[in-house]
Amino acid sequence: MFNQRNANDDRYLLVLGADILLRERAIVSALRTYPGQVLGMAPTPDGQNRFFDDVLRADYYNAEDALAAVKRYELETGLRPAAVVPIIEMTVHVSVAISQHYGLPSLSEEAVGLSRDKHTMKAAFEAAGVPCARHRTFSTLADLREVSEELTFPLVLKPRDFAGNTGTIKVDSPDGLPAAYDHCRDELLAIAPLYDFSDGRFQAEEFVRSTHEVSVEVLNYGDQRAVLAVTDKSKLPAPHFTEIGQLVPSRESDNDAVRDLGIKACEALGITRGIAHVEILVNGADLSVVEVAARPGGDGIMDLIDRVYGFSPYDLHYASYLNTLDELPKIPREPRGIGAIRFLKAPVGTITAVNAVEQFTDEELALYVTAKAGDRSHTASSYLTRDGVMEFFRPGAKAAADPVAFQKAVAELAAFRTKAVFTVAEEGDSR
Known part of the structure; x- marks a missing residue:
């Protein structure tokens, strides 16, 4: 049967921040799950993503600018948003501003304030008995x-x-x-x-001493909450603790204390809509919440969950904002394999060449190099100093049973690829 999307419907789904690297599958989910038009937003034509039905011209980090663009679009087309869904951190407050204007489901301003300010966040944790520094x-x-x-x-x-x-x-x-x-x-x-x-x-x-750090992805829908997955984080040591990788399933995936703390942290901040990303330090039975973001985890974590458990977290994220869930579904717990993301970091110096990889192993799914010849490679201190990313997957329940071993294998292979991909004139970092 010919399946024609209803182009004459007066509603559309507005997605904010899905055009950024490792968030693009949020667009796939939106087009698959929403029956009408799916729109994005970008400040300039060169930022438009061709996978959207249309792109509003505005800065999606600026609530006033973004709302003005949505209003203009309504005057021009008669179309109004059915939901405004944030995918990245700095679009959450923008989604709330637009949603409130149109009377759409959204996070509360109080929840946004608590989750965006690390001080008010930790004050709320302390009041709720959530362990934190x-x-x-x-x-x-x-x-x-x-x-x-x-x-x-x-x-x-x-x-x-x-x-x-x-x-x-x-x-x-x-x-x-x-x-x-x-x-x-x-x-x-x-x-x-x-x-x-x-x-x-x-x-x-x-400073909270820990042996490792995990993140818990929590789906929030009113007063209902469910853990979608737990992720192991790979981090560089002090002084910056820079994140260099993510792995699903975590060694703590079946740790009820970790899962319950993720839910409790969301409750403390009043997060009632969509996926929240909860970061937790683990030191045996001692747990400490680092922070919570009221949006899906980045760094390809949603893609890892999709690959490992066979469902897209973005589908549930949209459903929560669209109010199309009668109740939270049963979340799969049995992994189909184990997946990882690893970020590449060239040695400090000037990158003189980016070399092609001729052959990949079966476990290497993708390589994206974001640096180019002539770029200056600095000491790894934040996400801003990354030079590329690799995705990995190993099928089978047996592989998923040993996350630590797979994490080590991924680290070794990523280091090998980094050395092969980047030619660098090494020198001291002046920063």
């Missing part, structure tokens, strides 16, 4: 020196308003505070114009 806020170096006297070293400094390890740095003693403050502030100011961030919004936390 002791912290203090600061604006200047003088403030930092003062609040550090109320905390126990080592400390971790970070901006209050952003994710992706940007500005994060460990400091072991009071002598290290000036240099650590400069790093934290400089990295924030480098991206502040793009996201309209304010200077002087920083946080110092007591």
